[in-house]
Amino acid sequence: MVQYVLDKHDRPMKDLRISVIDKCNFRCTYCMPAEIFGDDYRFMPESELLSFDEIIRLVKIFARFGTEKVRITGGEPLMRKDIDQLVARIKQVDGIKDVAITTNAVFLVKQAKKLKAAGLDRVNISLDAIEDEVFKKTNGRGIKTAPVIKGIEAARAADLPIKINMVVKKGMNEDQILPMARYFKETGDTLRFIEFMDVGNHNGWNMSTVVPKKEIVEQINAEMPIEPLEAQYYGEVADRYQYSDGSGEIGVISSVTEAFCSSCTRVRISADGQLFTCLFASEGYDIREMIRNSEEDQAIISRLIKIWTMRDDQYSVDRKNGVPTTKTKIEMSYIGG
Ligand code: SAM
Ligand code: SF4
Ligand code: SF4
Numbered sequence: 001m002v003q004y005v006l007d008k009h010d011r012p013m014k015d016l017r018i019s020v021i022d023k024c025n026f027r028c029t030y031c032m033p034a035e036i037f038g039d040d041y042r043f044m045p046e047s048e049l050l051s052f053d054e055i056i057r058l059v060k061i062f063a064r065f066g067t068e069k070v071r072i073t074g075g076e077p078l079m080r081k082d083i084d085q086l087v088a089r090i091k092q093v094d095g096i097k098d099v100a101i102t103t104n105a106v107f108l109v110k111q112a113k114k115l116k117a118a119g120l121d122r123v124n125i126s127l128d129a130i131e132d133e134v135f136k137k138t139n140g141r142g143i144k145t146a147p148v149i150k151g152i153e154a155a156r157a158a159d160l161p162i163k164i165n166m167v168v169k170k171g172m173n174e175d176q177i178l179p180m181a182r183y184f185k186e187t188g189d190t191l192r193f194i195e196f197m198d199v200g201n202h203n204g205w206n207m208s209t210v211v212p213k214k215e216i217v218e219q220i221n222a223e224m225p226i227e228p229l230e231a232q233y234y235g236e237v238a239d240r241y242q243y244s245d246g247s248g249e250i251g252v253i254s255s256v257t258e259a260f261c262s263s264c265t266r267v268r269i270s271a272d273g274q275l276f277t278c279l280f281a282s283e284g285y286d287i288r289e290m291i292r293n294s295e296e297d298q299a300i301i302s303r304l305i306k307i308w309t310m311r312d313d314q315y316s317v318d319r320k321n322g323v324p325t326t327k328t329k330i331e332m333s334y335i336g337g
Contacts, residue, residue: 002066002095005304007277007311013304014265015235016062017071018055019336020083022271024076026104027140028128029203030169031332034140036202043075048272052086054291056093058269061300063095067267071100071124073336075271078107084118091119100124102165102337105151106143112151112158122161125152129166129176130183138173152189162189163251168211169196177211181220185247192238192251198319199279200331213254217241220250235263259316267308268335275304276335278313282327 005013023043027034050058059070070090077083078101090099100122101115108115108123115123125148129135132144155162166173166180177193184191193216198205220226226241229249237260238251254260268276273288285307290300319325 001064003064004066005308007308007313009262009312009314011263011311012265013062013065013267013308014067015069015071015267016059016067017073017266017268017336018050018058019073019075019269019271019334020055020077020080020086021049021075022334023079024074024104024333025079025106025141026076026143028126028138028167029140029172030138030167030196030205031200031203031337032140033202033204037333044272049080050269050271050273050288050291052082052089054273054288055086056089057291057297058273058287058300059090059093059096061297061304062267063093064301065304066095068095069098069100070096071102073102075333075336076104076107077101077336078103078111084111084114084120087115087120088118098122102126103151104139105148105155108151109147109154112154112160116158116160120160122163123155124163124165125155126165126167127152127180128168129173130179131176134173134176152187156189164189164191165194166191167194167196168216170209170211172196172209174211177216177219178223181224181250184250185224185243188248190249190251192253194253195256197255197279198325199329199335199337200333201328202331207256210256212257213239213252214257216252226250235260235265255316256319259314259320261314261317264313270330270335275307276330277307277311278315279332279335279337280315280325280329281313281335282329284330 098121102124105125128138135145136142225244229240240251242249274284275287276284
């Protein structure tokens with residue numbers, strides 16, 4: 001029987017995001033700047049990662065709280081060995097209706113068909129520019145767009161529903177807003193613009209580096225008229241717009257200029273089994289320790305209820321209201337976005 005748990009702002013514990021690895025083949029400047037995540041950076045040894053059995057045990061517990069959606073993320077989740085097997089096992093958990101992956105797409109060429117066969121419902125692909133010269137800089141590794149485009153095509157050929165995520169940062173890629181919109185209007189894939197956020201401690205964020213949702217919408221509307229769409233469900237983070245000529249839609253995730261903490265139902269588990277109730281948290285709760293100490297499900301359930309009912313997070317609202325936020329935060333590549 002489903003047991004809903006509400007936090008201090010009456011938000012249910014629902015959408016589960018699991019990071020399966022902290023490593024990545026990219027070094028996006030806004031996420032894993034190469035000067036910090038260099039060759040000598042110590043990623044987690046395999047023994048620290050939650051095993052698939054441990055992840056499945058947790059997913060089953062979360063399903064008892066009403067979790068229906070699971071997103072697999074990273075680092076780069078497709079770098080975790082046999083990730084399709086994890087997808088297939090999550091899909092078999094009673095109550096789980098939707099399994100998605102967020103990826104930079106490079107390994108989709110090899111894995112899209114296997115993931116579809118495993119039951120993957122959707123894939124969100126990150127691409128921050130359509131022009132090579134800009135993209136080579138944003139990914140920090142000089143990688144051209146072709147491997148990502150090929151990954152997108154592989155996902156399409158495998159019949160996986162696709163959304164494209166573009167982080168927009170002033171001085172980095174705001175000149176790509178229109179070229180990206182034109183390109184994906186043509187292919188028919190939904191493109192979602194994400195305001196650059198101050199996740200982690202190293203990406204040089206300040207308010208002047210954010211291109212606000214309003215500006216993004218105005219730029220697109222001036223060339224390709226759009227109309228707002230109704231939200232499809234409680235807690236939907238993207239504001240959606242449809243092209244007036246009927247050729248598909250775009251979304252804007254305005255995490256900075258229009259915080260959506262009041263409906264944030266996301267629980268995040270890092271690759272080493274720490275639970276975070278907010279993307280901007282400083283510390284997590286060690287769930288892996290409970291699992292590895294052979295604690296009963298009931299003990300883990302009681303702990304989750306305690307954590308969630310105490311949850312008071314609203315970092316983005318505080319940021320918007322000018323509440324000082326000086327704490328050290330966890331890194332995006334660690335928690336998985
Ligand atoms: N490697 C995968 C990828 O890039 O899709 C999954 C992990 S990545 C951390 C998840 C999402 O977080 C990506 O869409 C990425 O663009 C986004 N992201 C990372 N750093 C960000 C930042 N500072 N502000 C906004 N979004 C960010
Ligand atoms: Fe890697 Fe994704 Fe972070 Fe880019 S955004 S560095 S692809 S984890
Ligand atoms: Fe949720 Fe924290 Fe983001 Fe607010 S700042 S939407 S509470 S993750």
